[in-house]
Structures are given as structure tokens and as C-alpha cells.
Amino acid sequence: MNDVIAPSYVQIKNFILNKIHSNEWKPGFKIPSENDLAKMFNVSRMTVNRAVRELTSENILKRVQGKGTYVAYESNVAEMLEIRGVIDEIEKMGKKHSLEVIDVEVTIAEGEIVKLMGLNSGDKVYKSVFLHFADNEPFQIEIRYVNPKIVPDYLNVDFTKETAHQYLMRTTALTEAEHIVEAIMPDRMICELLKISKNTPCLQLSRRTWLGNDVVTYVKFIAPGDKYKIGTRFRYAKDGSTKRESIY
DSSP, X not given: OOOOOOOHHHHHHHHHHHXXXXXXXXXXXXXXXXXXXXXXXXXXXXXXXXXXHHHXXXXXXXXXXXXXXXXXXXXXXXXXXXXXXXXXXXXXXXXXXXXXXXXXXXXXXXXXXXHHHTOOXXXXXXEEEEEEEETTEXXXXXXXXXXXXXXXXXXXXXXXXXXXXXXXXXXXXXXXXXXEEEEEOOOHHHHHHHTOOTTOOEEEEEEEEEXXXXXXXXXXXXXXXXXXXXXXXXXXXXXXXXEEEEEO
């Protein structure tokens, strides 16, 4: 069993962000007072203040002197690039998705993981490796690192019933995402899992997601270059700005 519990202030941030994501708390909504939140979570007001202060610094909440704290009208939650899962991609192709769990474990953060996830060398981090299939043909490798302080129950998920992407989108109110796409040549593990030759170019999508200032996950999706594509669609506003609508 997993005994890592997210810090109380992170639980409070998740609670507030989930309310905003679900549109239960809309822009301009006055959130409960710090005293009320402290009673709700059975924590000190100082703990609540940290959560509210961080969300305010991220322009998700706005304090009004003498009146209270409100959901900001220009919340960066609304600016988050839509994240689609591999199931969506496979079903869009008219094929059936299935998944093989290669590995799920607790490991020690080192090297690039320390830097990319803002951890300290020696910190524990969850690591999972999955192989996704499209109509029983290897389609994509998913190598994911998860911050146990933010997602303490990750190891207890039954990934044969719910993908990591589905679980995280359901349980964690992500506020920001970063995508980097690059072409790579496969190593032996990639060749064996995807059943491709060492000369087959692959596309690697690296993604980091945040909850406020904390990195929640760092994940690499690797697929043969002829099986996967990615792009964005956006609309031009009257003021010349753009609004992103989807990623695929």
C-alpha cells in the first residue's frame, strides 16, 4: 500500500482548482474564507493561507481588501492547452485501444528527472511504463514519472481499467502543460516493445504538467514516425490574438 500523503496545502489547492475546473466556482465567485477552509480541512489557517497565497500569485485567485478572495476573471486555468489521451488518438483512427503494463514502481530521482521535475537528488518518484496497442498492434510507449507528493495514490491505480492520463485528468487539477516534440532513433528497448527495426525513426512527445508551481508529471510518449502525428488548431480573435482549441 502507498503511504505517501499530499501536503495539506496541496490538497486545499487541488480542492479549489477542481471547483474552478468543474465550473462550480466561476470567475468572480467568492471562495470560502480562510477560517472556513481551515475548519473544512481541519488544518491551521496558516496552511490555508499558503494555498490561497500561491493560487493568488498564479493569478487564479484575486484578493479584494476587506471583502474576501475571488476566482480571478483572467485565470490561467482557462489558458491551459487541451491535453488529449492516447485512447482518443487510437479511436479517432477507428481502432480499438488496449494496454500492457510493463512496469510501475517507486524509484529514486536522479539526472534529468531531478531538474525537469524540480526535485532533490535522492527524492522518491513514481515511474510507470506502458505499451499502448491499436487493434493489437504496438502503437506507443509511455514512460511517466509522477510526483508522489502531489499524486500519492498513483501506485494503487488499476491501469488495466483506467489509463494514467485518465486518472490524472480526473483527480488532479492541472494548471499548466508543456509539450516538446522531437524525432529520435529508437534504442533496443523501444525496438523490442514497438517491434520495429533500429533504423525506424520515431516521434517523441515529452510533456510536463504543473499544479501551480509544482511539477506533477513528466512523461515521454514514443511512437514510430509513421503512426503518430501532433498539431494544434487555433482561432484568430478580433484583437489579433489566438485561441487554441485542440491538440492531436
